[in-house]
Amino acid sequence: MKTLRLILGDQLNADHTWFQKVDDQYIYAMFEMRQETDYVRHHIQKVIGFFAAMRNFASELRNRGHQVIYYQINDKKNTQSLHKNLLKIIREEDIDHFEYLLPDEYRLDEQLQKFCDNLRLSYSSFDTEHFYTSRDELAHFFKGKKQYLMESFYRYMRKKHQILMEGSQPEGGKWNYDQSNRKKWNGKPAVPRAISFENEVGDIVRDIQDSGIETIGEWSGDIFSFPITKHQALVQLDYFCQYLLPHFGDYQDALHTEEEYLFHSRLSFAMNTKILSPKIVIEKALSHFREHRDSILISQVEGFIRQIIGWREYMRGIYWMEMPGYATKNILENYHPLPEFYWSGKTRMNCLATSIGNSLDNAYAHHIQRLMITGNFALLAQVHPDEVDKWYLGVYIDAIEWVEITNTRGMSQYADGGIIATKPYVSSASYINKMGNYCQNCSYDRSKRLGEDACPFNSLYWNFLYDKKDKLQNNRRMGMMYNLLSKIPETELDQIRERAQKIISDPDGF
Numbered sequence: 336m337k338t339l340r341l342i343l344g345d346q347l348n349a350d351h352t353w354f355q356k357v358d359d360q361y362i363y364a365m366f367e368m369r370q371e372t373d374y375v376r377h378h379i380q381k382v383i384g385f386f387a388a389m390r391n392f393a394s395e396l397r398n399r400g401h402q403v404i405y406y407q408i409n410d411k412k413n414t415q416s417l418h419k420n421l422l423k424i425i426r427e428e429d430i431d432h433f434e435y436l437l438p439d440e441y442r443l444d445e446q447l448q449k450f451c452d453n454l455r456l457s458y459s460s461f462d463t464e465h466f467y468t469s470r471d472e473l474a475h476f477f478k479g480k481k482q483y484l485m486e487s488f489y490r491y492m493r494k495k496h497q498i499l500m501e502g503s504q505p506e507g508g509k510w511n512y513d514q515s516n517r518k519k520w521n522g523k524p525a526v527p528r529a530i531s532f533e534n535e536v537g538d539i540v541r542d543i544q545d546s547g548i549e550t551i552g553e554w555s556g557d558i559f560s561f562p563i564t565k566h567q568a569l570v571q572l573d574y575f576c577q578y579l580l581p582h583f584g585d586y587q588d589a590l591h592t593e594e595e596y597l598f599h600s601r602l603s604f605a606m607n608t609k610i611l612s613p614k615i616v617i618e619k620a621l622s623h624f625r626e627h628r629d630s631i632l633i634s635q636v637e638g639f640i641r642q643i644i645g646w647r648e649y650m651r652g653i654y655w656m657e658m659p660g661y662a663t664k665n666i667l668e669n670y671h672p673l674p675e676f677y678w679s680g681k682t683r684m685n686c687l688a689t690s691i692g693n694s695l696d697n698a699y700a701h702h703i704q705r706l707m708i709t710g711n712f713a714l715l716a717q718v719h720p721d722e723v724d725k726w727y728l729g730v731y732i733d734a735i736e737w738v739e740i741t742n743t744r745g746m747s748q749y750a751d752g753g754i755i756a757t758k759p760y761v762s763s764a765s766y767i768n769k770m771g772n773y774c775q776n777c778s779y780d781r782s783k784r785l786g787e788d789a790c791p792f793n794s795l796y797w798n799f800l801y802d803k804k805d806k807l808q809n810n811r812r813m814g815m816m817y818n819l820l821s822k823i824p825e826t827e828l829d830q831i832r833e834r835a836q837k838i839i840s841d842p843d844g845f
């Protein structure tokens with residue numbers, strides 16, 4: 336039976352069962368398409384990364400003897416639409432049966448289901464063999480529960496997969512070393528140079544320019560430095576374990592003007608495109624830890640493992656449990672536009688200029704920049720979550736909706752009313768100053784709430800608490816904040832709110 340097998344751009348798992356045996360009965364199809372490049376305006380490096388990884392994957396499959404039909408973005412036969420491309424190949428190749436790997440995006444899942452419903456052929460779908468959990472495992476785990484705490488899911492994952500466990504107890508006696516993951520980085524230990532790869536992508540850049548795809552962010556030269564093959568991803572993983580893991584946990588939440596990556600792994604692109612399996616990442620981190628127990632503390636490795644078997648799998652489970660409704664949640668009723676400077680980085684707020692600058696230059700920002708700088712400001716300025724989502728989904732190289740929307744709309748913007756986060760991640764300048772050096776060279780004064788040079792985060796913070804009082808004051812974790820708010824004299828609060836309104840309408844006078 337002649338079978339067409341579809342591989343999407345984020346399904347580049349070379350170890351998948353599909354590819355274990357070479358068989359002429361199967362034709363694999365991969366497409367670069369405007370429907371994917373245009374559903375949001377992506378960072379130029381993100382489009383380059385996806386096309387480069389896809390082209391490499393197709394040629395690797397061909398080298399292994401598989402038959403692959405690959406449409407590049409400017410190919411004449413490319414209709415730029417998934418279902419039209421598939422129908423064309425089904426007709427031209429006289430296909431009897433259609434198969435696809437379950438997409439991780441709701442949008443594509445729906446599109447493929449509709450396509451199959453109208454197809455006159457038999458069809459079947461397969462797991463991508465990438466994640467630890469199935470789509471609905473988290474929903475089963477939390478069935479009947481009122482709260483979906485990541486920590487309980489994480490402990491379940493640790494036990495189920497016997498990761499950092501001694502029998503039924505957590506290795507080292509503690510489940511979570513979050514408290515040790517909050518050091519400020521003051522220049523020491525030295526951060527090793529970020530590993531980069533010399534991927535020649537000049538052709539792809541020209542293809543993108545010729546096609547007229549609209550992108551955001553910066554790009555110069557012909558070399559793409561993120562890993563685009565499994566081999567490169569494994570080299571990056573080795574590098575991470577050797578040089579960065581020993582300090583990963585300590586500086587996980589740190590912020591610094593001179594260090595874009597600190598001790599972060601930069602493995603998210605390789606994992607989200609499925610070039611790299613999270614299981615390989617965990618096994619490697621664990622074996623490296625076991626071989627270097629004298630120099631690596633358990634808090635460093637636990638902090639890393641929690642992100643992958645905890646947060647990453649948790650976000651995916653929440654996505655499949657809550658979609659499609661999740662994409663329109665706006666419980667805090669925020670309606671302001673995203674400030675213009677998110678697209679240029681031009682603001683006098685040093686923390687935002689640095690974090691947005693990194694994002695536009697590298698299609699990357701580490702977690703605390705995303706959560707406590709750009710996300711924090713957007714929430715305090717009460718920006719509509721649709722606008723915030725659009726920015727995050729476009730700007731980051733690792734942004735795919737299942738992990739972007741749960742982090743952005745959920746964890747960062749609290750638009751889901753607490754499905755993911757137990758309270759909104761908002762802070763004034765004091766947290767930003769505690770975790771990094773941004774405030775040292777800022778035009779604003781971090782210690783002031785009022786006056787033209789007062790840090791905007793400060794007035795916005797109290798204004799946010801005031802505005803959202805009816806929605807947040809009964810949250811037990813917000814009690815202390817509301818207690819402090821109630822102690823601000825009424826006249827001062829009026830002035831704070833007035834200043835906050837000014838900032839919202841014209842963030843810093845640019």
Ligand SMILES: Cc1cc2nc3c(=O)[nH]c(=O)nc-3n(C[C@H](O)[C@H](O)[C@H](O)COP(=O)(O)OP(=O)(O)OC[C@H]3O[C@@H](n4cnc5c(N)ncnc54)[C@H](O)[C@@H]3O)c2cc1C
Nearest residue numbers: 599600601602603642646647702705706733734739742747
């Ligand atoms: C507002 C916001 C938006 C985000 N959007 C995305 C996104 O589009 N795609 C994405 O992959 N991550 C997203 N994250 C999560 C996290 O910031 C990135 O995974 C991380 O910064 C990627 O860099 P890294 O590989 O160096 O991560 P490291 O710090 O080295 O962490 C290791 C790995 O853990 C996983 N991880 C860490 N934190 C999370 C998390 N909160 N959720 C899921 N996985 C996590 C990632 O796979 C990451 O590669 C977002 C976070 C926030 C606050």
Ligand code: SF4
Nearest residue numbers: 684686773774777790
């Ligand atoms: S003073 Fe305010 S705006 Fe400036 S870096 Fe600090 S937190 Fe950001």
